[in-house]
Amino acid sequence: MAKELTSRTDDYSQWYNDIVKKAQLADNSAVRGCMVIKPNGYAIWENMQKELDRMFKETGHVNAYFPLFVPKSLFEAEEKNAEGFAKECAVVTHYRLKNDPSEAGKLMVDPNAKLEEELIVRPTSEAIIWNTYRNWINSYRDLPLLVNQWANVVRWEMRTRLFLRTAEFLWQEGHTAHATKEEAIDETVQMVNVYAKFAEEYMAMPVIRGVKTANERFAGAEDTYTIEALMQDGKALQAGTSHFLGQNFAKAFNVQFLNQNNKQEFVWATSWGVSTRLMGGLIMTHSDDDGLVIPPKLAPTQVVIVPIPKPNDEIDEVANKIMSELRAKGISVKYDMDKKKRPGFKFAEYELVGIPVRIGIGKRDLEKGVIEVARRDTKEKMTIAVDGISEYVEQLLEDIQTNLFNRAKAYRDEHITKVDTMEEFKEVLETKGGFILAHWDGTTETEIKIRETTKATIRCIPLDNPLEDGKCILTGNPSKQRVLFAKAY
Amino acid sequence: MAKELTSRTDDYSQWYNDIVKKAQLADNSAVRGCMVIKPNGYAIWENMQKELDRMFKETGHVNAYFPLFVPKSLFEAEEKNAEGFAKECAVVTHYRLKNDPSEAGKLMVDPNAKLEEELIVRPTSEAIIWNTYRNWINSYRDLPLLVNQWANVVRWEMRTRLFLRTAEFLWQEGHTAHATKEEAIDETVQMVNVYAKFAEEYMAMPVIRGVKTANERFAGAEDTYTIEALMQDGKALQAGTSHFLGQNFAKAFNVQFLNQNNKQEFVWATSWGVSTRLMGGLIMTHSDDDGLVIPPKLAPTQVVIVPIPKPNDEIDEVANKIMSELRAKGISVKYDMDKKKRPGFKFAEYELVGIPVRIGIGKRDLEKGVIEVARRDTKEKMTIAVDGISEYVEQLLEDIQTNLFNRAKAYRDEHITKVDTMEEFKEVLETKGGFILAHWDGTTETEIKIRETTKATIRCIPLDNPLEDGKCILTGNPSKQRVLFAKAY
Numbered sequence: 018m019a020k021e022l023t024s025r026t027d028d029y030s031q032w033y034n035d036i037v038k039k040a041q042l043a044d045n046s047a048v049r050g051c052m053v054i055k056p057n058g059y060a061i062w063e064n065m066q067k068e069l070d071r072m073f074k075e076t077g078h079v080n081a082y083f084p085l086f087v088p089k090s091l092f093e094a095e096e097k098n099a100e101g102f103a104k105e106c107a108v109v110t111h112y113r114l115k116n117d118p119s120e121a122g123k124l125m126v127d128p129n130a131k132l133e134e135e136l137i138v139r140p141t142s143e144a145i146i147w148n149t150y151r152n153w154i155n156s157y158r159d160l161p162l163l164v165n166q167w168a169n170v171v172r173w174e175m176r177t178r179l180f181l182r183t184a185e186f187l188w189q190e191g192h193t194a195h196a197t198k199e200e201a202i203d204e205t206v207q208m209v210n211v212y213a214k215f216a217e218e219y220m221a222m223p224v225i226r227g228v229k230t231a232n233e234r235f236a237g238a239e240d241t242y243t244i245e246a247l248m249q250d251g252k253a254l255q256a257g258t259s260h261f262l263g264q265n266f267a268k269a270f271n272v273q274f275l276n277q278n279n280k281q282e283f284v285w286a287t288s289w290g291v292s293t294r295l296m297g298g299l300i301m302t303h304s305d306d307d308g309l310v311i312p313p314k315l316a317p318t319q320v321v322i323v324p325i326p327k328p329n330d331e332i333d334e335v336a337n338k339i340m341s342e343l344r345a346k347g348i349s350v351k352y353d354m355d356k357k358k359r360p361g362f363k364f365a366e367y368e369l370v371g372i373p374v375r376i377g378i379g380k381r382d383l384e385k386g387v388i389e390v391a392r393r394d395t396k397e398k399m400t401i402a403v404d405g406i407s408e409y410v411e412q413l414l415e416d417i418q419t420n421l422f423n424r425a426k427a428y429r430d431e432h433i434t435k436v437d438t439m440e441e442f443k444e445v446l447e448t449k450g451g452f453i454l455a456h457w458d459g460t461t462e463t464e465i466k467i468r469e470t471t472k473a474t475i476r477c478i479p480l481d482n483p484l485e486d487g488k489c490i491l492t493g494n495p496s497k498q499r500v501l502f503a504k505a506y
Numbered sequence: 507m508a509k510e511l512t513s514r515t516d517d518y519s520q521w522y523n524d525i526v527k528k529a530q531l532a533d534n535s536a537v538r539g540c541m542v543i544k545p546n547g548y549a550i551w552e553n554m555q556k557e558l559d560r561m562f563k564e565t566g567h568v569n570a571y572f573p574l575f576v577p578k579s580l581f582e583a584e585e586k587n588a589e590g591f592a593k594e595c596a597v598v599t600h601y602r603l604k605n606d607p608s609e610a611g612k613l614m615v616d617p618n619a620k621l622e623e624e625l626i627v628r629p630t631s632e633a634i635i636w637n638t639y640r641n642w643i644n645s646y647r648d649l650p651l652l653v654n655q656w657a658n659v660v661r662w663e664m665r666t667r668l669f670l671r672t673a674e675f676l677w678q679e680g681h682t683a684h685a686t687k688e689e690a691i692d693e694t695v696q697m698v699n700v701y702a703k704f705a706e707e708y709m710a711m712p713v714i715r716g717v718k719t720a721n722e723r724f725a726g727a728e729d730t731y732t733i734e735a736l737m738q739d740g741k742a743l744q745a746g747t748s749h750f751l752g753q754n755f756a757k758a759f760n761v762q763f764l765n766q767n768n769k770q771e772f773v774w775a776t777s778w779g780v781s782t783r784l785m786g787g788l789i790m791t792h793s794d795d796d797g798l799v800i801p802p803k804l805a806p807t808q809v810v811i812v813p814i815p816k817p818n819d820e821i822d823e824v825a826n827k828i829m830s831e832l833r834a835k836g837i838s839v840k841y842d843m844d845k846k847k848r849p850g851f852k853f854a855e856y857e858l859v860g861i862p863v864r865i866g867i868g869k870r871d872l873e874k875g876v877i878e879v880a881r882r883d884t885k886e887k888m889t890i891a892v893d894g895i896s897e898y899v900e901q902l903l904e905d906i907q908t909n910l911f912n913r914a915k916a917y918r919d920e921h922i923t924k925v926d927t928m929e930e931f932k933e934v935l936e937t938k939g940g941f942i943l944a945h946w947d948g949t950t951e952t953e954i955k956i957r958e959t960t961k962a963t964i965r966c967i968p969l970d971n972p973l974e975d976g977k978c979i980l981t982g983n984p985s986k987q988r989v990l991f992a993k994a995y
Contacts, residue, residue, distance in 0.1 A: 047580055047637055048625065051573035056653065059570045081548045084540035085574075085627075085658055085674050086596075089603075091536055093613045103603040107575075108615050109627065110599045112662040114578075114592040124582045126597050126624055135615055136537065138574075138598065138627075148536050164545065169574055169658065173601040185574050 022369075024306045029250040034179070036300055040309040040370050043179045043296075050177040050184030054293065057370060058180075060317035062187065062293060066167065068219050068314075069189065069291065072211050078163040078191060085169075086136035087145045095269035098143055101236020105173040107138040107184075138171040143237060143288055146192045147266040154194060154284060156275040161204070162194040180297035181254075181506050188292035194284045196274065198263075201285035202240075205261040208289040209242035212257035220295065221312040221421035222246050222302045223429050224256060225452070225501060227477025232461045235288075239263035245476040245501065247429045248301035251450020253476050253503035256298050259289035297506070302425050303394075309371030310393055312421050313414040320350040320410060321372045323363050325379035325389075328354045332378045335388070335403060339376065342407035348414065368393060373417050374410055394420055435499065439490045442502070446473055452503050456496035458489035467491055473502045511858075513795045518739040525789055526668045529798045529859050532785075539666040539673030543782065546859060547669075549806035551676065551782060555656065557708050557803075558678065558780065561700050567652040567680060574658075575625035576634045584758035587632055590725020594662040596627040596673075627660040632726065632777055635681045636755040643683060643773060645764040650693070651683040669786035670743075670995050677781035683773045685763065687752075690774035691729075694750040697778040698731035701746035709784065710801040710910035711735050711791045712918050713745060714941070714990060716966025721950045724777075728752035734965040734990065736918045737790035740939020742965050742992035745787050748778035786995070791914050792883075798860030799882055801910050802903040809839040809899060810861045812852050814868035814878075817843045821867045824877075824892060828865065831896035837903065857882060862906050863899055883909055924988065928979045931991070935962055941992045945985035947978035956980055962991045 022039060023031040037043050042058030054062065070080070086109060093099040113130030117123040139145065146164075153159060171185045191208060195201040209226055216224045224244035234241040238260035246254045267273070267283040276282050303310040313319050320343060324332045336352045343350045353363055360377065367375055377389040388406065391398045394417050401409055432451025436442045445453055457463060457475065467490075468474050478500045487496045511528060512520040526532050531547030543551065559569075575598060582588040602619030606612040628634065635653075642648060660674045680697060684690040698715055705713045713733035723730045727749035735743045756762070756772040765771050792799040802808050809832060813821040825841045832839045842852055849866065856864055866878040877895065880887045883906050890898055921940025925931045934942055946952060946964065956979075957963050967989045976985045 044638075044641070046573045047577055047634065048573045048575045051575060053573065053638055054571040056568035056570045060568065063569060079545035079549065080552060081545045082543040082676065084535045084537045084542065085660065086537045086540060088536055089613060092603075093611070096611055099603075099613060103605075103613055106601070106603050107598045107625070108600040108603065109596045110615065111597040112595070114588075114595050114597065114626070116592075122582065122585055124578060124588060124592055126599065136596070137603070145536065149533075149542055152533070171574065187571065 022306055022308065025249065032306070033297075033301060036304055036309055037179045042300075042309075045179070048184070050174060052179050052183045052185075054187070057317075058296060061299070061311065061315055062296060064315045064317065065215075065219070065295060066189075069215055070167075072215060073165050073189075073191065076163075076207060076211060078165045078193075080166065081164050082166055082168070083142050083145050083149060085139055087139050087142075089135045089137060091144045091148050092137045094144060094148075095237050095266055097265070098141075098237030102140040102172070106140060107171045107173055109136040109138065139168070140170055140172045141288075141290075142166065142168070142170075142190055143192065143262070143266050143286075144270075147270040147272060147286070150192075150194055150284070151270050151272045154272055154274050157196050157277055160194055160196045160274060160284065161200060163191075163204075164193065165189055165191040178297075180293055180300070183293075186293045188290050190288060190290040193287045194267075194272070195287070196276065196282075196285070198285050201263075201287050202261050205240070205242055205259045205287045205289070208287070209244060209257070209259040212244050212259065212289070212291060215291075216244055216246065216256055216295075216298075217422065219312065219314045220299050220302070221314075221418055221425060222256070222298055223422065223426040225477065225479055227479040227482075227501060229258075229477055230461070230464055230475050230500075232464050233475060235260045237262060237265050239265070242480075243477050245452075245503075246298050246302065247432055247451060247503070248298070248506065249428070250301070251432060251504070253452065253505040254294075254298045254301070255476070255505065256295060257289070257291040260287060262286035262288060303421050304371070307365075307396075308369035310421070311371040311373060313373045313418045316371065316373050317349065318351050318372050319348050319414055320374045320376060321367050322350065322352045322376045322378060323360055323367075324352075324354070325360045325377050325382075327356055329380070331383060332380065335378055335383060339403075339406055343410060346407060346411050348407075348411065364391075368396075374413055376406075376410075392417055394424075437487070437490065442473075442490055443471060446471055446504065450504070452476070452501050454499040455490045455502055456487035456498075457500050458492050458494035458496055463489060463491050467502070473504050476501045476503050476505060511795055511797065514738065521795070522786075522790060523668065525793055525798055531789075531798075532668045534668070537673070539663060541668050541672045541674075543676070546806075547785060550788070550800065550804055551785060553804045553806060554704075554708070554784060555678075558704055559656075561704060562654050562678075562680065565652075565696060565700060567654045567682075569655065570653050571655055571657070572631050572634050572638060574628055576628050576631075578624045578626060580633045580637050581626045583633060583637075584726050584755055586754070587630075587726030591629040591661070595629060596660045596662055598625040598627065628657070629659055629661045630777075630779075631655065631657070631659075631679055632681065632751070632755050633759075636759040636761060636775070639681075639683055639773070640759055640761045643761055643763050646685050646766055649683055649685045649763060649773065650689060652680075652693075653682065654678055654680040667786075669782055669789070672782075675782045677779050679777060679779040682776045683756075683761070684776070685765065685771075685774070687774050690752075690776050691750050694729065694731055694748045694776045694778070697776070698733060698746070698748040701733050701748065701778070701780060704780075705733055705735065705745055705784075705787075706911060708801065708803045709788050709791070710803075710907055710914060711745070711787055712911065712915040714966065714968055716968040716971075716990060718747075718966055719950070719953055719964050719989075721953050722964060724749045726751060726754050728754070731969075732966050734941075734992075735787050735791065736921055736940060736992070737787070737995065738917070739790070740921060740993070742941065742994040743783075743787045743790070744965070744994065745784060746778070746780040749776060751775035751777060792910050793860070796854075796885075797858035799910070800860040800862060802862045802907045805860065805862050806838065807840050807861050808837050808903055809863045809865060810856050811839065811841045811865045811867060812849055812856075813841075813843070814849045814866050814871075816845055818869070820872060821869065824867055824872060828892075828895055832899060835896060835900050837896075837900065853880075857885075863902055865895075865899070881906055883913075926976070926979065931962075931979055932960055935960055935993065939993070941965065941990050943988040944979045944991055945976035945987075946989050947981050947983035947985055952978060952980050956991070962993050965990045965992050965994060
C-alpha cells in the first residue's frame, strides 16, 4: 500500500506534497512550473466550477471566451497592470517551426516566422477584454455588462507549488462594466461575498473578508477585496479576490458610453477571480495524516461500500439496494467489488482519497441486520441498522459538512490573536502562528518594514472592522483600527 | 433594427459572417485569427459541452488537465505528428518583459529571459500527455486509461473564419491507453459513434461516419474515423474525428506495461476530438435568411414570451403562469417586458438569435382564451388555447427538434450523387454540389490529382460501405467500392 504520508507535525510542507501526489490529485509535468491535474483532482475542481458557475449565473452573469494571447501594445496600455505582470510573462515570438538542417528529425524555430508584434500569453485578461468592450459598449443601455470567463492563465513564477502557485493555472475571471462608480463598487462587494459563501458553504473553509492595503492591491485596481483563509500550519491563504478597477481600464482603452443625459462618460469596471489554488486551500483546511478529507458537497464520490471480507450474493444484494436508495437521494456512491484487495487495504485507500462515508457490509453483521458506517472526518465507526440506512447516511453527510466547517472555524478563531507590541507580534508569529490583529499606522513604509523583518504581510483590513484607537506596533504612530497580519502562502 | 442579413443565395459566405456577428455569437479580436466567443455563442457551446461531457462519462471516461505548453524536445518525439503541426505552431521563447529604455511606458521582451528550450503552445496534446502516461502506466492493471480534457489549442492557420478555422479554438481531446490493439480500435469506433449520436440527436445534424484515406489521416495516426456533415451550400464539414494511434506514441515516449504474462509491451492508443468548429456546423445546417435556427435541445433559451403590444397586469399574470409551468417541465423560458420596443421589432430580434418557440400574448386573444405560438424552424404561427399550453409547447419543442433533423437529412440525402465519370463528377460538383460517391483506385496520387483539378477531397470511406466493382473515375483502374468526395470547409 502506497500510503506512508509524512506527518503534519514532522513536515507540513512535505505532508502537503505527499497528499497531492498520493491521493493522485496533481503532479509536476515536463514543463517547468506547470502541473498536470489528475482525474481525482480534476473531479473536485469540476464540482467547484459547477457550484461557482451556478452562483455567478444566479447573480446575473453570463460566460464568454476571450483570446489566450494579448498583443504587447494592448498589454502595456494600462501601465500599472502591465508593470505588475511584466516580469512573469510568457511571450510568443514566432509562429512556425522548421526542420533543423543540422540534425535529422529535429525541429527549430523558423527565424522567418517572427511575429511583427509579440504576443503575451494572458496572465489575466483585463487588457484584451477592455479592448473588446470598447466595441460592445456604446450607451447606458449596454450596461451593466456582466461577463465571466473560465480559462487558463500563465504567470511565470520562479518558485512553484502544486495548486498553490503554478506557472499555468485554471481559473475564472469576471469582468464587468458599469455606468456608475457606486454600481461597480456594489458588484465588487457582491462578488467577494459570493466567494465567501462558496468557501464557507461548499468548501467548509471559513474566511475573513476584507480589503487589501494599497501595497497589496491588484495591479491596476483602485481597491481589492479578498477572502483570507487559515491553513492548519498557521499560514494564511488568499483564496479569492474582487477588484474595483475604477475607470483605469476604460481610460486606457477609451471605453466610453453615452449616459442618459446624452454625454460621453468613461465606464466603471470590476474584475474578480478564483483559481485552482482553491484546491490547495481545501487540502490544507481539512486533511489529516491519513490523507485527504473532502467536504461532502464537493466530493466526487460521497459514499463507498466495501464488502467484508469479499463480495457474495447476499452482500451484493444489500449493497445494490443501498446504492439505489442513495442515488435516488442524489448521493454519489460506489461499490468496491475488487476481490484481490483486502478490506483493510481498501479502507486505507479510501481514507487516503478522502471519501466522506464508508460503509462496510459484513456477513456476520448482516445476520444481525446491521452494517458498519465510518465517517472520514472523525474516523468514528458506527453500527447501524440496514433499515433506514439511506436516511442515516444523508443526515451523516450533512453532519460531516457542518462538522468540517465548525472544526476549521474553531481552529481559525483560536488562531486570531490581538497583540499590541512588536515583541508580542514576533513571538506569536514564531510560536502560535495564525492571524494577528495589530495596529498599523497606515503607511506602506511601515507595512514593508514589518514584512521584511517578520515575513508577515497585511492580509486585509477586515470588512466591518471595529474602530479602536491604538498605536502602530512598529512606529507608535496613532492608528484607528487593527489590521489582519499573517505569514501567507 | 440591426437585422439585414445577406441572403444565402446572394453570398453564402457573407450570410454566414453576418449571422455570426449579428446574432452576436462571436467576433474577431485584436489577435490575428483568434476569436472572441460572445455570450450568445458561448451559451450554445456550454450546452454542447454539457451533453458531450455526460456522454463521455457514461462511456467510462474521466476528465483531467495537462499543460498548455509542450517543450520542443517532446513535441518532436513523434515525428509524423510533429511534422504535421510544425508549420502552424505558436512558440514561446521568453518568459519576461522589461521596460523599453528607448520609450517611456513601453515594454520590450527581455533578452536575458530567453528560455533554454522553446515551448510550443499545444496544437494538440498527444506529446505532453503520452510523456505523462509513461509515469502513470506500469502494468495491465493500469489499463485502460480513459481520459478526456477540455482545453484551448492553437494552430497558426493562415486563412481563418469564425468558428470554422481559428488560430485558437476550444475543444475536447480524449486520450486513451489500452492493453490490446482490438480494445483500442473498439474505443476509436465507440467514440466516433458517440460523436455521430451527439451530432444527430442534439445538433439535429445528420452525419456520415467513415474512415479517412491515408492522405487525410491525423498526423501520427494509423487510422482516422470521422463524421462528415453537409452544409446548406453543398460543402462538407468534418465535424469530429477519432484516431487509432497504434503504438506510435507509446514507442515515441517509451510507454510500456507489464502484461498478464509478465512481459513488457507497448501500449495502444487512441485520441478523439470535437471543437468549437461544431458551432459553424450548427449554424450552416439549420439557419436561414432571417437568422439563426437552434435545435431546442441546445438552445440556451427555448421559449420567449412577448406581450402584445405591451405588458399589463393581465398579460403578466398569464405569462408568469406559463413560465412556471414550462420551467417545471425543465424548459428554459424568458418573458420580454421591455416597454420601449415594439412587438414586431422583438419578433425579428428573436428570429435573428434563433429562439425555437415564441409565444405572443395579446389582450384581445386572451379574451378568447387563446395565445399565438410561432415556431422558428418553419415560421408557422398557431392560435392555441391557454389551457394546456405547456404540454403543447413541450411537444412542439420535440417536433421542432425532429423536423430540423429530418429537413437537414432530406437535404443531405438529396445531395449524395453517384457518378461514374470524371466529367459527371465535375459537373455535379459545379452545379449541384454536395457529396459525390465515386470509384477511386485507392492511390494517394489519384486522390491528389482529383483534388488539384476539382478542389474536391475524399471526405471518407463510409463505414459499412457496400462493396461494388467499378473503375476509378480518373485512372480507370479497378476499384472495389465508391468513396465519398466533396468540397469541404
